[in-house]
Amino acid sequence: MEDGSYTIGMARTMVITSGKGGVGKTTCCAGIGTALAARGKKTLLMEGDVGLNNLDAVLAVEDKILYEMSEVACGKISLFECIMPIRDNLFLLPSIGTSVALLTAEFFMETIEKLRTEFDYILIDSPAGLEEGFHRSVVGAQEAIIVTTPHVTSIRDGYKTSRVIAQYDMKRIELIVNRVRGEYVYKKESLSPEEIADMMQLPLCGVIPEENVINLGYAMERTVAAMSFSLIAAHIDGGERKIFDCTSSYKGWKNRLKRWLS
Amino acid sequence: MNGRERDITRLNRMLQKERLQLPNEAIELLKSEVYSVFDSYFDVIKNSLELSVLPAGKGYEVIAKIKADNVKKLRVTI
Numbered sequence A: 001m002e003d004g005s006y007t008i009g010m011a012r013t014m015v016i017t018s019g020k021g022g023v024g025k026t027t028c029c030a031g032i033g034t035a036l037a038a039r040g041k042k043t044l045l046m047e048g049d050v051g052l053n054n055l056d057a058v059l060a061v062e063d064k065i066l067y068e069m070s071e072v073a074c075g076k077i078s079l080f081e082c083i084m085p086i087r088d089n090l091f092l093l094p095s096i097g098t099s100v101a102l103l104t105a106e107f108f109m110e111t112i113e114k115l116r117t118e119f120d121y122i123l124i125d126s127p128a129g130l131e132e133g134f135h136r137s138v139v140g141a142q143e144a145i146i147v148t149t150p151h152v153t154s155i156r157d158g159y160k161t162s163r164v165i166a167q168y169d170m171k172r173i174e175l176i177v178n179r180v181r182g183e184y185v186y187k188k189e190s191l192s193p194e195e196i197a198d199m200m201q202l203p204l205c206g207v208i209p210e211e212n213v214i215n216l217g218y219a220m221e222r223t224v225a226a227m228s229f230s231l232i233a234a235h236i237d238g239g240e241r242k243i244f245d246c247t248s249s250y251k252g253w254k255n256r257l258k259r260w261l262s
Numbered sequence B: 001m002n003g004r005e006r007d008i009t010r011l012n013r014m015l016q017k018e019r020l021q022l023p024n025e026a027i028e029l030l031k032s033e034v035y036s037v038f039d040s041y042f043d044v045i046k047n048s049l050e051l052s053v054l055p056a057g058k059g060y061e062v063i064a065k066i067k068a069d070n071v072k073k074l075r076v077t078i
């Protein structure tokens, strides 16, 4: 599966998927994209959840969209007109849910092929489920990131998804555990990300803690999640192995005292 | 058993079930073999054979259930 060979001048194409809905695919897609762009990598986020689009909302650009992918599919505008700059190195290929029937798996594959020489990374935000929309998001990707939360239902669906994805001839399939609550992991009341990865038989790409507010559009830099996304980007892009330790602020007597006093 | 331990036990079982992916043709083949064995001993009612492959311990258990005219119900672990 993993051969580490990436063609220079050709984008790495990754689908962010999960099986289960609402576990944080779109948040991860935007977060990883933002962190890759901050590393100077030209990154395109592609809306794979074409009917229930949310990448635009998570990036807080929903009011600024001029064109959408279905207009490319019907030949009204060119592909390059449709690509929307978000910030330095970060771009979005949006859908706002109209004429979605035109957005076939073939359209996705052709589009990705056309754009592979233009970007360093193309991240596709997949919809929930394992149906048509999933297939459309997966066919053009060479790598997959499965997102799960520490909940049994999400782990089970993520595992099933990884089994289906394995049939697509991926170069690499990795796992992100989202919404991890360090306190519970520390007290051994909840599964640790490592235990989850072990059970799912997937290498761990990263861990994102449960945050009070995740707001990628505005103040992303100041959140702990931002730090964990940077580590994920460093892992993907730089091969680094550091995984965010969500239990660190619960370890050691000083931290325990601080928490007890607060 | 706390919540975490219970989750581990349940998940191990669930994921183990997913791991076993016998193709439909293999199940059908197995069914016809099991059916002909049973049929040589009992008057098996047609289409009454149910075959399930379930995780057991570290492996799997194949359980066959049939209805036959001369027995009430038969459940065999293969």
Ligand SMILES: Nc1ncnc2c1ncn2[C@@H]1O[C@H](COP(=O)(O)OP(=O)(O)OP(=O)(O)O)[C@@H](O)[C@H]1O
Pocket: A018, A020, A021, A022, A023, A024, A025, A026, A027, A028, A049, A054, A126, A127, A128, A178, A179, A180, A208, A209, A210, A211, A212, A213, A214, A225
């Ligand atoms: N680490 C986190 N901490 C707190 N809230 C989070 C975290 N990750 C995601 N969320 C919240 O969970 C909700 C669902 O997230 P998101 O839309 O990214 O999930 P999704 O998997 O893309 O959903 P869908 O399957 O509907 O596309 C959002 O409100 C998001 O802000």
Ligand SMILES: [Mg+2]
Pocket: A025, A026, A027, A049, A054, A125, A126, A127
């Ligand atoms: Mg989403």
